[in-house]
Amino acid sequence: MAMWSKVIAMLVVCLVLATAIQMGSAQSASSNPLLDQYKKCLTDCHTRCQTEDSGMCEMKCNGDCMGKDTADKLEKVRQDMAAERQNANSIQGVSSP
Secondary structure (H helix, E strand, C coil): CHHHHHHHHHHHHHHHHHHHHHHHHHHCCCCCCCHHHHHHHHHHHHHHHHCCCCHHHHHHHHHHHHHHHHHHHHHHHHHHHHHHHHHHHHHHHCCCC
């Protein structure tokens, strides 16, 4: 009997920790501009989709906004890499192509 109570107590502790971690990451993610764009995209898409009365709005909007979000992230990575390359070249005194 004591063994089960320890197991249950450990599960409760794990659930509390997981919830605390999730809430902390959710609060830090709320200031992410890319996440804000994704949320706006979902809101706009759901509004359009429900107005058009087309089915499967959730899947369609998730796919469309996820694609846009991924493209935005890739573009940001590309710009960051280009800036780093330009900084490295300017430090070495090499002109960029």
